[in-house]
Amino acid sequence: xxxxxxxxxxxxxxxxxxxxxxxxxxxxxxxxxxxxxxxxxxxxxxxxxxxxxxxxxxxxxxxxxxxxxxxxxxxxxxxxxxxxxxxxxxxxxxxxxxxxxxxxxxxxxxxxxxxxxxxxxxxxxxxxxxxxxxxxxxxxxxxxxxxxxxxxxxxxxxxxxxxxxxxxxxxxxxxxxxxxxxxxxxxxxxxxxxxxxxxxxxxxxxxxxxxxxxxxxxxxxxxxxxxxxxxxxxxxxxxxxxxxxxxxxxxxxxxxxxxxxxxxxxxxxxxxxxxxxxxxxxxxxxxxxxxxxxxxxxxxxxxxxxxxxxxxxxxxxxxxxxxxxxxxxxxxxxxxxxxxxxxxx
Amino acid sequence: xxxxxxxxxxxxxxxxxxxxxxxxxxxxxxxxxxxxxxxxxxxxxxxxxxxxxxxxxxxxxxxxxxxxxxxxxxxxxxxxxxxxxxxxxxxxxxxxxxxxxxxxxxxxxxxxxxxxxxxxxxxxxxxxxxxxxxxxxxxxxxxxxxxxxxxxxxxxxxxxxxxxxxxxxxxxxxxxxxxxxxxxxxxxxxxxxxxxxxxxxxxxxxxxxxxxxxxxxxxxxxxxxxxxxxxxxxxxxxxxxxxxx
Numbered sequence: 001x002x003x004x005x006x007x008x009x010x011x012x013x014x015x016x017x018x019x020x021x022x023x024x025x026x027x028x029x030x031x032x033x034x035x036x037x038x039x040x041x042x043x044x045x046x047x048x049x050x051x052x053x054x055x056x057x058x059x060x061x062x063x064x065x066x067x068x069x070x071x072x073x074x075x076x077x078x079x080x081x082x083x084x085x086x087x088x089x090x091x092x093x094x095x096x097x098x099x100x101x102x103x104x105x106x107x108x109x110x111x112x113x114x115x116x117x118x119x120x121x122x123x124x125x126x127x128x129x130x131x132x133x134x135x136x137x138x139x140x141x142x143x144x145x146x147x148x149x150x151x152x153x154x155x156x157x158x159x160x161x162x163x164x165x166x167x168x169x170x171x172x173x174x175x176x177x178x179x180x181x182x183x184x185x186x187x188x189x190x191x192x193x194x195x196x197x198x199x200x201x202x203x204x205x206x207x208x209x210x211x212x213x214x215x216x217x218x219x220x221x222x223x224x225x226x227x228x229x230x231x232x233x234x235x236x237x238x239x240x241x242x243x244x245x246x247x248x249x250x251x252x253x254x255x256x257x258x259x260x261x262x263x264x265x266x267x268x269x270x271x272x273x274x275x276x277x278x279x280x281x282x283x284x285x286x287x288x289x290x291x292x293x294x295x296x297x298x299x300x301x302x303x304x305x306x307x308x309x310x311x312x313x314x315x316x317x318x319x320x321x322x323x324x325x326x327x328x329x330x331x332x333x334x335x336x337x338x339x340x341x342x343x344x345x
Numbered sequence: 346x347x348x349x350x351x352x353x354x355x356x357x358x359x360x361x362x363x364x365x366x367x368x369x370x371x372x373x374x375x376x377x378x379x380x381x382x383x384x385x386x387x388x389x390x391x392x393x394x395x396x397x398x399x400x401x402x403x404x405x406x407x408x409x410x411x412x413x414x415x416x417x418x419x420x421x422x423x424x425x426x427x428x429x430x431x432x433x434x435x436x437x438x439x440x441x442x443x444x445x446x447x448x449x450x451x452x453x454x455x456x457x458x459x460x461x462x463x464x465x466x467x468x469x470x471x472x473x474x475x476x477x478x479x480x481x482x483x484x485x486x487x488x489x490x491x492x493x494x495x496x497x498x499x500x501x502x503x504x505x506x507x508x509x510x511x512x513x514x515x516x517x518x519x520x521x522x523x524x525x526x527x528x529x530x531x532x533x534x535x536x537x538x539x540x541x542x543x544x545x546x547x548x549x550x551x552x553x554x555x556x557x558x559x560x561x562x563x564x565x566x567x568x569x570x571x572x573x574x575x576x577x578x579x580x581x582x583x584x585x586x587x588x589x590x
Contacts, residue, residue, distance in 0.1 A: 012444040023432040181428035191417035
C-alpha cells in the first residue's frame with residue numbers, strides 16, 4: 001500500500017497539498033477555526049432573550065399592588081419627586097400617579113417604545129385590578145421554533161462563504177506561489193502529467209471540504225440546534241458543486257498571475273462583491289429589484305440559497321435546479337477559460 | 346545532443362541568434378558566457394521548456410515535438426533559481442520527484458548519493474544554500490537520467506559547498522552519463538568539462554576543450570609570468586566592460 005502510494009505521482013502530489021496546508025497554521029485557522037468563532041460570536045449576540053421586563057414606578061401603595069399583577073412590569077414604590085427624576089433620566093419607562101379627581105395618570109415619553117409598551121401593560125393591569133373582564137378571550141402562541149432565528153439564517157451563509165474563501169484561496173495562492181518560485185516550471189520539466197497536478201488540488205480541496213463543512217454544521221446543530229430539514233445527500237451535492245465552481249474560479253484567477261500581491265488583489269476583487277451581495281449575513285432581497293438578476297447569477301448566492309432552502313425548508317433537488325444550473329455554468333466556464341489561458345511557467 | 350541554428354527572440358531582444366552545439370555521449374559540456382548571453386534560453390530550449398523561433402534540437406535521437414514524454418523520462422533537469430517547497434522535508438521532496446519517473450533509485454538512495462541523509466527528515470526551509478543545491482541535484486537524479494542539465498548549479502555557494510557539489514557531479518560523470526552545464530565560474534568549467542562553448546550576444550564565439558581554448562585563442566598574457574587560464578580567455582573574448590542585463 002505505502003509502496004503504491006510512493007510510486008503514484010497523483011498520491012504524492014496530493015500528499016504535498018495536505019502537508020503544505022497542515023504545516024501552515026494560519027491556513028488551518030482561517031478554514032476551520034474562524035467560521036466557528038464567527039458563528040459562535042454572532043449566535044451569542046443574536047441569541048433569543050426573554051422579552052424585557054420594563055421598569056416603572058408608582059407613587060401610592062394601591063397602584064403598586066395593582067400594577068404588580070402584571071408579570072412584564074417591574075414596579076417600584078417611589079415618592080413623586082424621586083419617580084419623576086428617575087423617569088427624566090431614563091431609568092424608568094413610566095410613572096403611575098393617582099389623578100386628582102380619581103383615576104390614574106401615566107407619565108411617560110411617547111417617543112420611547114418602552115414607554116408606550118409600559119403604558120399599555122400598566123393600563124391593562126389597573127383596569128383588570130378594578131374588575132374589567134375582557135369580552136374576547138385571547139391566547140398566545142409564541143414563535144420560538146428552530147429555523148426562524150438569525151443563527152439558522154446565518155449558518156448556511158457561513159458555510160457558503162467558507163466554501164468560497166477556501167476554494168479560491170487554496171488553489172490561487174498555491175499556484176501563484178509555485179509559479180513565482182519557478183517550482184511549477186521545474187515540475188513540468190519532469191514527466192509529471194499536468195492533469196495530475198491540477199487533480200491533486202481538487203482532491204485535497206474536496207477532502208478538506210468534508211472536514212470544514214462538517215465542523216461548521218456540527219457546531220451549529222449541537223450548539224444552537226440549527227435544523228437540517230432537507231436530505232443530507234442534497235446538502236453534500238451542493239457543497240461539492242459549489243466548491244468545484246469556486247476552485248475553478250480560483251484556477252481562473254491564478255491562471256496567468258505571477259505575484260502574490262496581484263493574485264490577492266484579483267481574488268479580493270472577485271470575493272468582496274459576493275460577500276456583500278450574496279446574502280451571507282442578511283437577505284440578498286434587500287438590494288433593489290434592478291440588481292436582483294445579477295445577484296441571482298452569482299455562484300455564492302446560488303450556494304447559499306440552495307443550502308438555506310435545503311436546511312431550513314427541506315427543499316429537494318427538484319426545487320433547486322436553478323441554483324444547480326448557475327453553479328454548473330460557473331464551474332464549466334471558469335474551468336474551460338482557465339485551462340485555455342493557463343501559463344505553466 | 347545535436348543543436349542546429351537555434352534562434353529565439355523575445356519582443357525586441359534577440360536572446361539566441363543561430364546556435365549550433367554538439368554534446369557527445371558521456372561528456373560534460375560547459376556553456377559559458379556573461380549574464381544575458383543567451384545561455385539559459387539555449388538550455389531551456391534544449392530542455393523543451395521554451396519553444397525556439399526556428400532551429401532544431403535532437404536529444405538521445407529524439408525530438409521534442411514527437412517524443413516529449415519519453416524524453417522527460419530520460420532527462421534530469423536542474424533549473425536556475427527553483428525554490429522547492431519549504432514546508433516539505435527532504436525525503437518528501439525527493440519522493441515526490443521520484444514518483445514522476447517510471448524507473449530510478451529509491452528516494453533514500455538518491456539522498457545518500459548527494460550526502461543529505463542526516464537532513465532527510467528536515468524541512469527544506471531549514472537547509473543551507475549548498476544543501477538546497479544538493480537537494481535540487483537529487484531531484485534531477487531521481488529518475489536515473491541519461492542526460493543531465495545543470496543550469497548554474499553552484500552560483501552563490503561558498504567554496505566548500507561548491508567543491509562538494511563538484512565531487513558529486515564528477516561521480517555522476519564517472520558512471521558514463523552526459524552533462525550539459527552552464528556556469529559563470531571558469532574554474533568550475535576547467536575542472537568538470539571536457540569541452541566548453543563560450544556564448545555572447547546569443548552566439549557561440551568559441552568552442553573547444555579548456556586547454557585548446559587557452560592554447561589557441563590569442564590571450565594577452567598577464568604581466569605576471571602566468572600562462573593564462575580559461576578566465577583570461579573568457580574575459581578576452583567577451584570584453585572587460587560591465588553589462589547591464
